[in-house]
Amino acid sequence: MKFGVIGAGQMGGGIAQVAAQSRFTVVVQDVKQEFLDRGRAVIEKSLAKLHEKGRLTDTPDVILDRMQFTTDLNAFADCDLVVEAIVENEQVKADLFRQLGQIVKPDGILASNTSSIPITALASASGRPDKFIGMHFMNPVPLMQLVEVIRGYSTSDETAQFVTQTAERMSKTPLACNDFPGFVSNRILMPMLNEAIQCVMEGVAEPEAIDGIMKLGMNHPMGPLTLADFIGLDTCLAIMEVLHRGLGDDKYRPSPLLRKMVQAGLLGRKSGQGFYTY
Numbered sequence: 048m049k050f051g052v053i054g055a056g057q058m059g060g061g062i063a064q065v066a067a068q069s070r071f072t073v074v075v076q077d078v079k080q081e082f083l084d085r086g087r088a089v090i091e092k093s094l095a096k097l098h099e100k101g102r103l104t105d106t107p108d109v110i111l112d113r114m115q116f117t118t119d120l121n122a123f124a125d126c127d128l129v130v131e132a133i134v135e136n137e138q139v140k141a142d143l144f145r146q147l148g149q150i151v152k153p154d155g156i157l158a159s160n161t162s163s164i165p166i167t168a169l170a171s172a173s174g175r176p177d178k179f180i181g182m183h184f185m186n187p188v189p190l191m192q193l194v195e196v197i198r199g200y201s202t203s204d205e206t207a208q209f210v211t212q213t214a215e216r217m218s219k220t221p222l223a224c225n226d227f228p229g230f231v232s233n234r235i236l237m238p239m240l241n242e243a244i245q246c247v248m249e250g251v252a253e254p255e256a257i258d259g260i261m262k263l264g265m266n267h268p269m270g271p272l273t274l275a276d277f278i279g280l281d282t283c284l285a286i287m288e289v290l291h292r293g294l295g296d297d298k299y300r301p302s303p304l305l306r307k308m309v310q311a312g313l314l315g316r317k318s319g320q321g322f323y324t325y
Contacts, residue, residue, distance in 0.1 A: 048213070049074070051129035051151075053143065055086025055116070058160055059132035061188025064090045067113045068103065068189075069217045074115045074122045083116040090114075093189055123151050128213060130182055132160040135285050140164060141172035148174035156206055158182040162233050162282075163289040166199040166226045176201035180210050183230060184219075186278070194219045199226050228293030229286065237286050240278075241302050243271035247322070248304035254322045272322040276315030284309050 050071040052063040063075045063086075077083050094107035103110070115122065123129050129151055131143060140159060147157055156178045159169050170179035181197030194214040198207055207223070214221035224231045243257050252260070258270020275283050284306060290299040308314075308321065315321030 048072070048128070049126045050213075051076070051123040051126035052132060053077075053120075053129065054132040055083050056132065057089075058184060058186060058188065059130075060086040060089050061093075061186070062130055062132055062160065062184055063114060064093060064110075065188055065217050065219075067110045068105070070105075070113070072113055074117065074126060076117050076120060076122060078118060080118060083118070087114075087116055097189065120146060120150055123147065123155075125152055126155055128156045128158060128210070130158045130160055132184075135161065135164065135282055137164045137168065140169055144169055144173040144179075148172075154178070156180065156209060158210060160184055163229050163286040165228070165293070166197050167201070170199040170201060177203040178206050180206050181226070181230070182210060182214070183232065185232075192220050193232075194221045195230055195232055196221045196223045197226055197230050198223065229290045233286050234290065237283060237290060238299060240271045240275045240283055241287055241299075241305065244275065244302040244305045247272070248302055276321035276323055276325075278315070279317055280305060280314050280321055281309050
């Protein structure tokens with residue numbers, strides 16, 4: 048099977064790595080060679096770690112040989128499945144899928160790794176809504192078990208079955224849901240993170256105490272503010288805005304503190320400063 052991934056960043060690189068570990072032929076595309084080089088270096092490091100721990104069935108070199116890195120979208124022409132993992136912006140994604148709909152072979156399936164943008168809207172843009180689906184992987188992809196499989200309004204049973212089987216071949220657990228804002232994972236998770244941020248704003252407790260209470264009291268492996276920093280506060284804000292707009296309920300209104308921190312460039316781990324300093 049030929050597996051395409053668009054975006055060599057944290058999510059795209061992780062998806063590509065797991066696909067190559069699963070013995071698929073993998074094409075990874077990004078807009079700049081430097082992004083591809085950086086993505087490849089991260090994959091090499093991750094494979095070396097897994098190899099040291101004895102978790103790979105093939106050597107890192109054999110896995111990397113299955114991967115092709117390119118800036119050319121036409122490299123996806125003969126892919127059986129192409130997963131998009133680029134910026135969380137509906138317009139940018141829709142424009143990309145319009146192009147892919149013209150490039151990828153007619154029976155090829157298109158999927159988005161979006162964490163909140165409507166699958167049905169992206170499917171319409173692709174021109175092949177029956178062969179379009181959401182494949183929402185969790186970060187970090189090589190370690191996390193879940194793939195949220197999101198059917199759009201017109202997704203065919205065959206498409207859903209193919210993608211479910213592919214996720215299983217990648218040693219993931221695919222769980223199905225329908226196309227509503229935030230799907231299941233972010234509809235439940237993001238309001239919790241947003242509420243933790245609101246607690247900081249209102250002076251209910253310090254970030255360390257909020258995270259400690261949720262870890263020690265609720266057995267969460269990571270506190271909500273640490274997790275928000277890990278995801279990226281800009282991404283959290285974008286998802287909350289999708290929930291607020293899509294569901295029309297003020298319980299999904301982004302915390303003013305979240306908005307202010309994003310405006311200040313305090314995005315969490317990736318900017319070196321969020322609720323904590325990195």
